[in-house]
Amino acid sequence: MTQQIGFAGQLYPEQMQEVASRGFKSVINNRPDYEEGAQQPTAAQVQAAAEAQGLSYVHQPVISGQITQENVEQFAKYINELPKPVLAFCRTGNRCNNLYQLAKQMDLLDD
Numbered sequence: 001m002t003q004q005i006g007f008a009g010q011l012y013p014e015q016m017q018e019v020a021s022r023g024f025k026s027v028i029n030n031r032p033d034y035e036e037g038a039q040q041p042t043a044a045q046v047q048a049a050a051e052a053q054g055l056s057y058v059h060q061p062v063i064s065g066q067i068t069q070e071n072v073e074q075f076a077k078y079i080n081e082l083p084k085p086v087l088a089f090c091r092t093g094n095r096c097n098n099l100y101q102l103a104k105q106m107d108l109l110d111d
Contacts, residue, residue: 004084004111005100007093012041013049020053025083028075030090030099032061056082064095067102075099076108 010031011019019027027050033042043059050057058078062071079086079100088096103109 004086005079006085006087007096007100008087008089009092010036010040011046011087011089013045016046016049016053016055019050019087020055024055024085024087026056026058026086028078028082028086028088028096029057029059030062030075030088030096032063035064036091058082062090062095062099064091067095067098072099072102072106073108076103076106079103080108080110 006024011027011029016027027046029043029046031040031043034040043061047057047059060071060074060078062075075088088100090096100109
């Protein structure tokens with residue numbers, strides 16, 4: 001976690017107001033829809049709530065334990081282009097952190 005990016009476990013539509021109030025400008029969702037079943041909110045539900053709070057939103061589904069180079073490159077592109085700070089989330093936050101650390105190791109981040 002840096003001043004430009006934070007990581008979180010599953011976020012819900014009703015939490016987007018708090019995300020915005022904490023100063024985040026963008027949200028990246030790294031969870032595939034229905035990864036954990038029907039109780040997980042869909043990307044579209046989270047996106048609608050995020051955008052209603054003025055947040056930029058990206059859905060980049062990444063399969064846990066199967067991160068590809070393409071996933072890392074796309075994640076880095078989003079981090080570099082989205083308004084900051086960015087809050088990235090997945091089931092626990094670990095997948096997002098792994099994407100970030102790999103992007104950093106590959107020198108793909110502008111910061």
